[in-house]
Amino acid sequence: MNKQLIEKIHEAVLQMMEDVLFDKKKHIYTRVSDGSWLQGVSTVSSIVPKPWLPAWGAKEVVKYLGFSDYDEFENAEKMLEKIKKMDVDTYFNFLKYAKGASSRKSKDALADGTKGHAWLETYVKARIRNEVLPEIPGGMLERPINQFLEWENNVDYWILSEAQVVSLKHSYAGTLDGLAMMKTGKLALIDFKFASRISEDAYLQTAGYQNCFEEYDIHVDQRIIIRLPKTLTIDLYDKKTRTYSKVENKLEAEIVKTDYNLDRDVFIHCLPLKRWINALNK
Numbered sequence: 001m002n003k004q005l006i007e008k009i010h011e012a013v014l015q016m017m018e019d020v021l022f023d024k025k026k027h028i029y030t031r032v033s034d035g036s037w038l039q040g041v042s043t044v045s046s047i048v049p050k051p052w053l054p055a056w057g058a059k060e061v062v063k064y065l066g067f068s069d070y071d072e073f074e075n076a077e078k079m080l081e082k083i084k085k086m087d088v089d090t091y092f093n094f095l096k097y098a099k100g101a102s103s104r105k106s107k108d109a110l111a112d113g114t115k116g117h118a119w120l121e122t123y124v125k126a127r128i129r130n131e132v133l134p135e136i137p138g139g140m141l142e143r144p145i146n147q148f149l150e151w152e153n154n155v156d157y158w159i160l161s162e163a164q165v166v167s168l169k170h171s172y173a174g175t176l177d178g179l180a181m182m183k184t185g186k187l188a189l190i191d192f193k194f195a196s197r198i199s200e201d202a203y204l205q206t207a208g209y210q211n212c213f214e215e216y217d218i219h220v221d222q223r224i225i226i227r228l229p230k231t232l233t234i235d236l237y238d239k240k241t242r243t244y245s246k247v248e249n250k251l252e253a254e255i256v257k258t259d260y261n262l263d264r265d266v267f268i269h270c271l272p273l274k275r276w277i278n279a280l281n282k
Contacts (some may be wrong), residue, residue: 041174113194
């Protein structure tokens with residue numbers, strides 16, 4: 001265990017925490033010296049376009065209306081019979097409710113991810129402090145957590161969990177999921193995602209976190225994105241046959257391959273764009 005490196009990292013994080021106040025309820029970061037607002041890492045990186053999102057939203061609506069990737073008519077026939085019994089007002093409200101299908105699914109997914117992140121934070125902190133480890137949760141979280149524990153065999157030791165990091169130079173702050181020394185001897189910045197896919201904005205998000213350490217002369221060797229599955233299976237689309245099949249949904253541990261310097265520069269250039277968007281929405 002590199003005690004000198006751990007001490008240097010802890011000193012840097014403590015200094016960052018002294019420089020910035022974080023309001024957990026409002027999720028707002030402010031600079032202590034002048035009270036100015038700092039942008040959040042995840043909100044900045046989230047402005048990256050997601051080309052798949054409109055199609056996904058539309059698909060969730062038609063699924064609510066009876067569409068299925070796996071049967072041609074069964075669900076549609078059932079829904080049609082239900083609709084035939086509706087009057088105009090009921091049908092209108094039914095369509096209005098269908099319109100929010102993707103939003104409701106996103107909120108459900110966020111709630112699951114929040115519980116999962118809370119357990120991971122408790123677990124990693126217990127490992128760092130050599131405390132009693134929390135029990136593995138039941139229900140839908142049990143499987144992804146067990147897959148995480150299996151992947152964790154790659155970790156030599158954890159250094160940080162849910163740590164607040166700051167770049168005063170570029171006026172932003174954020175809270176990273178974890179920092180660990182891998183058994184390969186590489187210092188890794190780790191980001192947990194409870195999701196059905198890894199989005200490219202995670203590359204910028206992790207670069208934003210890494211830059212905060214670089215400003216304290218702490219070199220991070222790699223960024224690892226851990227995608228924890230929310231479901232037992234996932235839909236796999238075959239472009240040749242234009243059909244879907246269900247495959248086992250497994251944990252993904254992606255070592256980010258994109259160039260860190262480029263990701264960092266793109267993230268920093270996104271800061272004024274996000275400020276502009278915020279000003280438009282005031």
